[in-house]
Amino acid sequence: MMLSIDDFAQRIPSRLERIIADSWGRGSDVRLSGSIPFFRQVWHGTEAGEEAPPNQVLLALDPEEKLTLRTIFRFFGLKPFMQSSLEKEGLSGGIAGAELARGLAGLRKRGIVFGFARTWGEPVFAVPMESAAGWHQQLFVDSGASVIWQDEPQRGGFVPLQPKSQAKIHAQGCRDLLFEVLFSLRYFAANEVKLTRSGVVSKRHLSKWAQQLELEAETLRPLSLEYVSCEAYPDHLALILDILLKLRLIEIQNDCLKPRPLRVQGWLSLSADEMRQVLYRVWKKISLLRLPVWLQHFVMWLERQPAGGPVFWTDALQWLSAHDLLPNRHVEESMIKTDGDRAGKLTEEQQLWKEAAKLWIMPMRAFGWLEMSGEDAHSIVLQPVFSPLSLNNASSRQQHLPEAEAACFVQPDYEVIVPPDVSFSIHWHLDAMAERAVSDTVAIYRLSRKSVQQAFAEGYTANDCLAFLRAIAKTGIPEHVEQTISQWGCAAEGQVSNTKSMTAVKADRLFRTWPAESLPAEEAEMRFANEGEAQGIMLTDYYWSSWPVDSQIPGDDELFPGWRDNPLKWYRQLQSYHSSTYKEMVRQAIAWKAHLKLLANDKEFRLLPLSVQERDGGWFVKGLENGREAVHDPANWQAIQILLPGIS
Amino acid sequence: MRTKRYEPPLFILNDFTILLEVDHPDFEAVRDQLSRFADLVKSPANIHTYKLTPLSLWNAMACGMRPGEMIDFLAEESKFGIPTSIRSEILDITDRYGLLKLETDGDQLTLVCKRPALLNELISYRSLKGWFGERLDAHSVLIEEQARGFLKQELMSLGYPVEDEAGFHEGEKLPCQLLEETRSGLPFALRPYQEQAVEAFYREGSRHGGSGVLILPCGAGKTVIGIGAMCRLQCATLILTPNVSSVKQWKRELLNITDLPEEWIGEYDGDRKEVRPVTIATYQILTHRKSKDAPFKHMHLFNKRDWGLIIYDEVHLLPAPIFRVTAEIQATRRLGLTATLVREDGCEKEVYSLIGPKRIDVPWKSLEGDGYLATVECREVHVALDPEAKQEYERLSARHKTRAAAENKRKFAVVQALLQKHAGMPTLLIGQYLDQLRQLAELTGAPFISGQMPHEEREELYKQFREGRVNPLVVSKVANFAIDLPDAAVAIQISGSFGSRQEEAQRLGRILRPKAGANEAIFYSIVSANTKEQEFALNRQLFLVEQGYKYQLLDEQEVLQEAFLS
DSSP: OOOOOOHHHGOOOOHHHHHHOOOOOOOOOOGGGGHHHHHHHTTOSSSSSSSSOHHHHHHTTHHEEEEEEHHHHHHHHOOBOOHHHHHHHHHTOOOHHHHHHHHHHHHHHHTSEEEEOOOOOOOOOOOOOHHHHHHHHHSSSSOOOOEEEEEGGGEEEEOOOOTTOOOOOOOOSSHHHHHHHEEEEEHHHHHHHEEEEEESSSSHHHHHHHTTTOOHHHHHGGGGGOOTTTSOOOHHHHHHHHHHHHHTTTEEEEEEEOOOEHHHHHHTTSSHHHHHHHHHHHHHHHHHSSSSSSHHHHHHHHHOOOTTTTTEHHHHHHHHHTTOOSOHHHHHHHHHOOOGGGGGTHHHHHHHHHHHHIIIIIIHHTTEEEEEEETTTTOOEEESSSOOGGGGOOOOOOOOOOOTOOOBBBBBTEEEEOOOSSSSHHHHHHHSEEEEEEESEEEEEOOOOOHHHHHHHTTOOOHHHHHHHHHHHHSOOHHHHHHHHHHHHHHHHHHHTTTEEEEEEOOOGGGTSSOOOOOOOOHHHHHHSSOOOOSSOOOSSOOOOTTTOOOOOOHHHHHHTGGGGGHHHHOOBOOOOOHHHHHHHHHHHHHHHHHOOOOOOOOEEEEEEEEEEETEEEEEEEETTTTTTEEEEEEGGGEEEOOOTTTT | OOOOOOOOOOOEEEEEEEEETSSTTTTHHHHHHTTTTSEEOOSSSEEEEEEEEHHHHHHHHHOOHHHHHHHHHHHHBBBOOOHHHHHHHHHHHHHHHTTTEEEEETTTTEEESOOOHHHHHHHHHHHHHEEEEEEEESEEEEGGGGGGGHHHHHHTTTOEEEEOOOOOOOSEEEOOOBBOOOTTTTOOOOOOOHHHHHHHGGGEEEEEEEHEEEEOOOOOOOHHHHHHHHHHBBOEEEEESHHHHHHHHHHHHHHHHHHHOOGGGEEEEESSSSOEEEEEHHHHTOOOOSSSSOOOOOTHHHHHHHSEEEEEEGGOHHHHHHHHHHHOOTEEEEEEEEEEOOOOOHHHHIIIIIIIHHHHHHHHOHHHTTTSSSEEEEEEEEOOHHHHHHHHHSSSSSHHHHHHHHHTTTHHHEEEEEHHHTTTEEEEEEEEOOOHHHHHHHHHHHEOOOOOSSSHHHHHHHHHTTSHHHHHHHOOOOSSSSSOTTOOOOOOOSOOSSSOOOHHHHHHTTTOSSTTTTTTTEEEEEEEEHHHHHHHHHHHHHHHHHHOOOOEEEEEEHHHHHHHHH
């Protein structure tokens, strides 16, 4: 499970808060945990205000902090890491441990990376997911995107793929996850879903619940999700259940899973895009760490592509390749070459596509969040349905839709057609009183005797139904439809009053009151965006919410113990010394994992010393020069300097 | 001229459904364009539903429309854009159109394919192998003459429509003209949409025309259009219809509006077997055989004369054996007439391959708006069962409940009240159960037509009804199809199967023809309240409102009170 600000914001030790505030030149009175806008500014730099724009935040970092942050992303993506593994990965790229150690300390002081102490082993570090996108964007800049025009004269002219600016948002062929969540909530509202003695939903209910959904377990299988009671729940139901529990939309009451009325109302008062963003966040938190690092980079790149615009898979590969983020060099070559040269390299490229498709693109498509066309890796065009990052951006927040907006069409054939821009609370009520026919960009519900009687069983009356339909109908309710519903009401009156579920649901008037008395939309949005998540059923290796936040950030004396015992010129000047001093300085650099600056044959170069080898009465230094192994004879050295970050 | 508007009227769904807002100022312009490449599924008030299918797209391509036009149109008129999947599917499907073409090269029939690789693949198909002759070059292959229809059918089932430009033989010459004054003394000319329909089929006699389907609503004068096409082609014509009443109607119309002498028109049905330059036959007689394994001995009618045109009336009812024969006569011009392309048996592709693509689809609403069809209002009157009847009803099994509800005696009073209300208006009383209809006939003094009555007698009564000498007329389901009762303004359905969309459409069709004066008609259904019949009536209600008719529910008391007060 990825680290999220919510996991620890309220537990940041005041000492760490002070350190972070000081590093940004803020007054010591600022309590960071209570100062969300400041956090946002630091973490993703997207909050409008007096603070510096994001690229300037990056510029404010020390060189080793920038290098360390890039190294973290480059090798770990968003995966938590330990300092030892960071240094190990850095070493393979010729980066000195000293730079990374100091860079990491600097990033911690700035509140960009957080450390968590565990009862065993090294502390674990991570970049919170909220800030990662912003940093990632600044560290791995985008190149221009393409717009393809297909010249097809026989088709009656040019057939343009929509340029990004003109493209409109549209849901994918698969049903939006919003509906899966809504229909699951509706199922829990309309049925008494009792848990078995082992604390899981019974098979009978699981089967009926699954029938409400279009999402399939197979789509999620490649991710190998781990969760409690995995023997009881298929992956897709486990995911939805986890989401509902984490967002506190349902709770266990008297061994039953029940929706939480106020919470559900708050949820339904969000716009569709806001809901998607919240769901995306939960989904990302669950799934991202299950992806290989290169794919995490792709995800972060994809997140910042404009909603509705075409995104070419080949562009993604080019971008990954340009930033050296692909797992295999061959692919990079194959991308650069022309079509004719590509033969023989395609398999590698197809492998990448296959991996991306099964682990990320297909699930996103199944959630209705990503459209896709094209048949092979070279012709794939993706179209994000919404922008997952814009929740952090105040200016992009949508206006909340009035719940009773009369935007729907109550048709004479008993169908209710719901355009995409109406509140989900309308869907809630319609789903209670009508059968689902289509849940696409436009939803269609069908009123029938059975469905209306079901609504009566949930506590609605014929008058409730009619009042609701009148409120949402753009062109009124056809007279015969109104008469028929009234007749169904009369016929059903005596029948439902004694049902068990009626009593149960009647107590919960909030679900059937129209218009609902609900949470102010702004408040609801803030809650779902910033409030910590509850315990779901997904398992994790990282218990962020129970591990203490590590505020012990090492200073130079801890990072480079004993540095003060040596002459300052060792660090500040490139100078000639006796061979024994060279040896001592080399050993010191090895201990601190620091670079040496050397002058040999009148040429300056940097060496990361790894070991001293005694041979034939002399001694040699083995290390990395420009990332490649090299062995040097100190007899050739004319001058030396230890490069200690922050000191030299 | 398009009016300025703020928001486009279409919603495009991922399942190829397109919803069109009816109250939009550009409704008509958008509907006209949309219906060129999407099939109308239903048209209730507010929102009309269309569906894009491979056939609808290929039909549009056959009429010269291009995918760029379709996509541009959808992009411009859609509120929320076109889903990527729809865009690419339209391109994929339309890409297949025009890949394959049937042409003639001298006497030889050739299949020409734009993509040699596709032709290679098709030639390797086992099911097709037998039809191919010599490979002429990378793009073309010779085809056996008799394979023309079967090949088109088979290729269509593989997802490749064939453009048939192999042309037609002329057939036996038949000089015939449409009259400017009918023989009954009325001025006559094809209406503009009828002219348009004939031209859409004929296409100036080019190889692009001469086969296809015309879609027009009930009452739009499909018979007249068929006759118009025949007069344009001036050739011997075989007309296939669903039943004997329809045969009579075609004959009556031919005699009334053309200069053809009666002896040139033959009837070919159970009673008569006349083969003349214009022959009208029923599907039933063509598909008649003595036993399941016996041959269809009347199918030879297709070869009895050198027909230049075959007209398939109500083509959506065309039986499978006739498809098979039609596949063998692809060099003959073929015209399909129908109100809907939707077939209960799902054989729409066969209609496309063997009869031809859709050539025109005239919207019902535009004809109503222009006064060519009557404005119809549907009313459902709920009648309670008597307490004793109710008790009896509750005791019956589900199967018997339906009939008991249908034969509710209280319905008669309502019929009488309605007759009183619409006194003087030509009225049909329609029902399912003969005993009930007999009682109704006795009660109202109206003549009763059932299947047991000889055709001549039926025709005589229809004639009297048309001339206003008989009113009302009680009819059983024999009157569902193709009887022409132009002035019926009120239909009262006392019982029916209610679940059958076909039956409802046909019964309604009886009163759709334009009326003098207000040009309005009313279709009543009398239904027993709170019974199975009411549940079934809901299907009927749905069907009618889906067609776009106004629908009203009434209580028997309202009807009786109104009659009492009047």
